[in-house]
Amino acid sequence: MDYNTLTVPQATILQKELKDEVIISPFHKKITLIGGADISFNKFSTTVYAGIVLLKFPELTPVGYSLVKKEVHFPYVPGFLAFREVPALLDAWEQLPVKPDVLVVDGHGIAHPRRMGIASHFGVLMNQPTIGSAKKKLYGKYEEPDLTQGSHTILLDKADLPLGTVLRSKTKVKPIFVSPGHLTDVDSSLKIIEQSIRNYRLPEPTRLAHNAVNSFRKGVLEEGYTPVS
DNA sequence: GCGACAG
DNA sequence: ATCTTGTCGC
Numbered sequence: 358m359d360y361n362t363l364t365v366p367q368a369t370i371l372q373k374e375l376k377d378e379v380i381i382s383p384f385h386k387k388i389t390l391i392g393g394a395d396i397s398f399n400k401f402s403t404t405v406y407a408g409i410v411l412l413k414f415p416e417l418t419p420v421g422y423s424l425v426k427k428e429v430h431f432p433y434v435p436g437f438l439a440f441r442e443v444p445a446l447l448d449a450w451e452q453l454p455v456k457p458d459v460l461v462v463d464g465h466g467i468a469h470p471r472r473m474g475i476a477s478h479f480g481v482l483m484n485q486p487t488i489g490s491a492k493k494k495l496y497g498k499y500e501e502p503d504l505t506q507g508s509h510t511i512l513l514d515k516a517d518l519p520l521g522t523v524l525r526s527k528t529k530v531k532p533i534f535v536s537p538g539h540l541t542d543v544d545s546s547l548k549i550i551e552q553s554i555r556n557y558r559l560p561e562p563t564r565l566a567h568n569a570v571n572s573f574r575k576g577v578l579e580e581g582y583t584p585v586s
Numbered sequence: 587g588c589g590a591c592a593g
Numbered sequence: 594a595t596c597t598t599g600t601c602g603c
Contacts, residue, residue: 396593400595433594435591442593464592474592495592529603534592593594 360440361430368431368440372473378481379472381537384459384545388414391553392457393562394449394479396442397570405429407445408570410562411457415552417561421584423449424573435495436471438464439478446479452582458486459541459549461562465489466538466546468512468520470496480539487538488546489521490563494534499523502532509547512536522547530558 363371391414398405405427411420427445431437442464450456465474466489476489494512497520502508506528512521521536521543537546553560559567572578 396594398593398594433593435593438592469592489592491592493592494590496590 360444363431363440365434365437368437369471372471372478375478375481376471376473379467379477380540381467381542382540384486384541384549386458388458388549390414390420390455390457391417391549391562392460393463393560393564393566394446394460395463395563395566395570396445397567397574399574403428403430405442405445406570406574407442407449408566408573409446409449409453409460410566410569411453411455412562412565414458417553417555419565419585421454421582422569422578423452423582424569424578424580425449425452426573426580436469439473439475442475443479443482447482450483454582456485460485460487461490461550461553461560462487462538463490463563463567465491465495465534466521466536468495468497468534468536472520474536474538476536476538486540488541488549489534489536489538490550490560491534491536492531492559494523497521504529507551511543519543524550526554526558526560533558533560
């Protein structure tokens with residue numbers, strides 16, 4: 358399936374089909390390896406730099422970086438981020454020597470109009486446990502959490518069903534939006550993200566992935582899989 | 587018709 | 594998302 362030639366109406370149909378394959382269930386397996394995925398690109402360019410970082414858990418020390426460059430033509434349309442970023446992430450994924458127990462994707466999971474955010478989309482395609490961690494809300498309603506670190510409220514859909522968590526990852530910073538992608542649920546995704554926060558607002562997996570793809574885009578890091586020495 | 591709107 | 598320097602608040 359070539360996402361580059363899809364129209365938004367066609368992409369909507371695909372999301373509605375994939376939606377039935379998303380599995381929301383508690384994740385209780387022990388985690389020893391966690392991954393972080395993100396994309397970077399130059400404004401107005403069709404080249405995207407994708408990356409997946411592997412980290413030891415619970416230490417959160419980087420183990421390796423998988424970086425790939427790819428051409429994309431699907432535009433950024435709110436609600437359809439997956440059609441723009443998933444293809445490149447799949448390449449980075451296949452390039453990994455070992456797969457992580459759970460992957461944190463920069464974006465939303467089921468906290469989406471059709472419950473098919475990029476984290477759910479990727480998870481279903483790869484049959485892989487995923488969690489969405491976003492910096493802004495896309496869909497849902499919530500009460501602002503207290504300003505102290507760790508405070509959180511629930512992100513709800515129109516029927517008041519839980520979609521995810523609005524988490525104050527650090528004291529007095531804007532909250533982040535955590536939602537299950539695939540093979541995880543609201544509680545376990547929150548627990549895993551809480552254990553992935555260190556000294557910054559964003560969890561280490563996506564924070565390091567973001568740093569990596571930016572370095573890659575600037576030529577500081579090279580394409581391919583690179584183990585950390 | 588009017589807001590909202592991941593990256 | 595990316596482009597950018599200084600500046601404000603704790």
